[in-house]
Amino acid sequence: MTRRSLALATLLVSQAAGAASPRFVDYIYVEANEGGSSGGHAAIRFGDETYHFQHEPPGLLRLRRDDSQHFRCTYGALENRPMHVSRIGVSEAVYSRLRGAFAERYLVERETFEHREALRDDRALLEVLVARRRGDPVGSVPLRGAGFFLPDDGASPPSASALEVRRRIEEVYGRDAIPARIAEVSHELDRLVPALPEVSGPASLFTYSFSARYRDLLTALVALRAVAHALPLRPESRWPAAAGEPALDDAERRTLGAFADRLVEALPRLLHSDRPDWGFALLVGLARLATLRESQRVGRLVLLDAFPPASDVVPRSYVRQHRDALSHLLADARDEFTRARACLRAAGGIGEVDFTNLEDAGNRLLELQMALAQGRDLRVWSARLVPSRVAPAPDVIVPDVPTDTLVRALSRARAAERGFVRRLERDYRYDLVSRNCVSEIFRTVDAAGAEPGRHVDLGWSLDFIPFVSARAVNGAWNVAERTSVPSYRLARLEGMSRGGGFVRAWLRECNVVTSTIYRRNPDDSFFLLFTDDVVALRPVFGVVNLIAGLGAGALGLALLPVDGGHMAVAGLRGVVFSLPELGFVNLRKGSFDYVRRDECPVEELERH
């Protein structure tokens, strides 16, 4: 990957601070681009973690934590935005307090938003329970993990791997262990009394909600019955044996076999675990065991389908039109899978994390292979894949409480949900000046009680603006080094020019028609000329872009019945984002929906 690292200055602070500064924190200012990123952005990085506040619908500001390389690839390559990194030298203690403050804020905020989901789940569950009590069989209760074994067709032969686990449970806990546990869990479900959530006042975070308890118990019941009846794995919940990949050799089969044997030993313990969600862990374990035993039997790796139902979907039309991009992704995925598979040959066997990595890499590879081979939609998921196939509970058990209690709880749940959503919208609202991606970084630093330099005061200053904030940081904090990372397009252009022929490369790449780097991205406005690497000519290029936008807008009006207004909107946006160019201001840089992994910017300042 072409990189241009402009070390602007090395401004180490006092010798004393330098001597006691074994750690670095990066303040990152990301330049603007059009659309949702027109305002510039700011982030703070602690090694592998980058924290940043994002403006999200409906007008909320949320703290996000990204893997640092992922952040750089998203903003620097896909969004094609230059980044300016101020590296701040801090002591170990300051580093720890700052990172801890961001991590804690992130986790508390996440807990807060999950509380909103819990209130919504409570309300939805109570609606189902009240309806069932009144004899109305509406609604269902989705259970994670149940989809590996449900619905049970009742005709398939029992699963040999589930029988293995059942035998082991009976050896360890006795023949009655499973029926006894089913009776206990059923009894607990019957006796479950819905909690009455707080309608006003501070919400009780870090609590175990009624709906979570109900679902966990019902999931445990499904898991116990799956073992008791040795339910076979549903065929659609796993991938066919990876026929395109090399067969498992003896060493790999032994490793998988040993891991499966350990699962058989570990799963029975879940029956008496303290964890409330042990039923889900048992279902995943049973499902994995079935695929592991099948892998051993057929000599090829068999994996569960780990894509969650909420996966994003890339439409098949895109898959067909971008086979080259997907082929690169397929090659990346195969490399990842090969790396993950290497653990099967490591001495000492594998642990759960190794197996999850293999499952994750295998799922991404198989999904790409299937989408390309069959020209079908492609499921995508950016978080780690852990199998969790959902199915509705076969029975909705209504707890043995008076109907009035359920109705009262439902009424409270509705009021609590409404009230909490209102409070959330107030407490987490985005404000252009007083609560944005910059202000909250500084507030979190203040709350940590460990300043990485002089205090940055946001009151009565323009420091809330991302690019101004970077200057404030450079002036006030102990900045040891400043680096600029060019946008993806400019880095590629510089690479092309390096061997000479700058003018030729620039002429070819300065416009969207002949550019070999930029491919038209439907997310971008309509424009012809790039203005991010010209200053004097910017207004002239802006005029060309303005005229092009007007033309596209006019053409778009004619195409309205055909393209649903897409061209008209792109033209209009083209006009809007050409206006700043008339005044020497560049916002629009073009963006990419696909960048090869080896072309993502990797900064020299990775090392800490």
Place this chain on the structure above:
Amino acid sequence: MRGAVRSLGSWLLGTLAILALAGCSISASSWSVSKSVRSSSHSSDSSSSSSPGAAERAYREDVSDYTRAFVKSGGSDFRGFRSDVARLAEEHGITDWEANAATYTAIGEGLKSAGVSGASLMAYKRNLAGGDPDKAEAIQRGYDAAR
């Protein structure tokens, strides 16, 4: 009339400039193929510069940070605590988190950084280890090792 149009134009340009310069990134509503196909798991990308053991360190940090946040918020619902730890562990590819000693040492580290000591520490250990001496010992080990 012309003056009105001119002042409206200036206002529009000014507003645009201010919004452009001050606003923050809005989360992308559309997918990007390469962003979504690849895993963005925290410290799990094997192609990144993460050092060996980074994945386990990231897991430990999450559990430790979560424990600190739980204690500082006055949390006392230990079933809620376990449920949340289960979710955190799953994000790191771990479903059998009870069998992972790193979970309990991280809890110990979190208790120390939250300033828990004395009788409170004993109470947390009792509640979180569930009577298992190995887990209690791992919590104590994490607590003692934390700075």
